[in-house]
Amino acid sequence: MTIVEADRVVTGGVDTHLDVHVAAALDPIGGVLGVESFPAGPSGYRELLGWMGGFGVVTRVGVEGTGAYGAGLARFLRACGVEVIEVDRANRQARRQQGKSDPVDAVEAARAAQSGRARGLAKSRDGNVEAIRALVIAKRSARSMRIKTLNQIRHLSFTAPDQLRERLRGLSPLMLGGEAAALRPRAGSDPVVFATKVSLQILGRRVLWFDAEIARVDELLDDLVKQTAPSLLGLYGLGVDTTAALLVAAGDNPDRLRSEAAWARLCGVSPVEASSGKVTRHRLNRGGDRQANSALWRIVMVRMAGDPATRAYVQRRTIEGRSKREIIRVLKRYVAREVYPHLPRA
Numbered sequence: 001m002t003i004v005e006a007d008r009v010v011t012g013g014v015d016t017h018l019d020v021h022v023a024a025a026l027d028p029i030g031g032v033l034g035v036e037s038f039p040a041g042p043s044g045y046r047e048l049l050g051w052m053g054g055f056g057v058v059t060r061v062g063v064e065g066t067g068a069y070g071a072g073l074a075r076f077l078r079a080c081g082v083e084v085i086e087v088d089r090a091n092r093q094a095r096r097q098q099g100k101s102d103p104v105d106a107v108e109a110a111r112a113a114q115s116g117r118a119r120g121l122a123k124s125r126d127g128n129v130e131a132i133r134a135l136v137i138a139k140r141s142a143r144s145m146r147i148k149t150l151n152q153i154r155h156l157s158f159t160a161p162d163q164l165r166e167r168l169r170g171l172s173p174l175m176l177g178g179e180a181a182a183l184r185p186r187a188g189s190d191p192v193v194f195a196t197k198v199s200l201q202i203l204g205r206r207v208l209w210f211d212a213e214i215a216r217v218d219e220l221l222d223d224l225v226k227q228t229a230p231s232l233l234g235l236y237g238l239g240v241d242t243t244a245a246l247l248v249a250a251g252d253n254p255d256r257l258r259s260e261a262a263w264a265r266l267c268g269v270s271p272v273e274a275s276s277g278k279v280t281r282h283r284l285n286r287g288g289d290r291q292a293n294s295a296l297w298r299i300v301m302v303r304m305a306g307d308p309a310t311r312a313y314v315q316r317r318t319i320e321g322r323s324k325r326e327i328i329r330v331l332k333r334y335v336a337r338e339v340y341p342h343l344p345r346a
Helices: 005-008 043-051 069-077 092-098 101-117 126-157 162-168 173-180 191-228 241-248 260-266 290-306 308-319 324-342
Strands: 011-015 019-027 031-040 057-064 081-086
Touching: 011 043, 011 092, 011 101, 011 308, 019 043, 019 101, 031 043, 031 101, 043 057, 043 069, 043 290, 043 324, 057 101, 069 081, 081 101, 101 324, 126 162, 126 173, 126 191, 126 241, 162 173, 162 191, 191 241, 241 290, 260 324, 290 308
Parallel strands: 011 057, 057 081
Antiparallel strands: 011 019, 019 031
């Protein structure tokens, strides 16, 4: 290797997959130095970085799928001191002209990182927030299945024999699962009654199982959120669930968010201009992290119901002719601005 090559600044790009990562290396003026495939695993990560380093000094790598197949690679590169840029999608114009292939996507990922078209630093996914994200996934799944199971109990009770239907009639969701689990099927009785009781008992015990899972996750989440962002929990309307959703959106390294405006855009609450002619207006932003957006909406609902300052603001804006939807959008933006300084910093 010559002195010029040793001093060359190299920008990398990686198209990630389940079993194989395809990498590309560019010189400082965008020329392709090489394209190669590597196994998706610790040994493959070392080979990939070593291969890129053979062309010069690797300073920046654009990686597709840092939140999925590329999560492990992104963590490895960050640990090695390489700046990891999150690349959302391949360049559509290049894809139309050159077709779709893994080498093309890798080269485009490198060019997106080199040109600045992709500027967002990848989440580090190596701290409390990553642990919170894993727990949130488990809780969301358990809660969804619990609701589905309760609906099955409710619908089965509609067609159940009279004595069963009356026993389950009017019960709240909190009591329905326990009551169904307490049924005692008796073999040799009416076959319809027996089969219905067995089904309801199984579904009821399933609900109780999901309740136990959710309670366990809530306990772990409560501890992690309090350790990670105690000041966020001190804001009006923020509970453990909404705080967890906002932390997951920000990641373990929220310093990658360059400003409060960037945070608002990430949450999908930055207004999008939709003006034309004499009409000046802004519309709903449909981008950003939808879970974080939903968390902000829930916070706003709580404040509209119980916070005197928010209620006064809503009343004033309503008198001015603003619709409820417009007011909620503005309030979500205000909450995002209030939350930003409280995001944990390394």
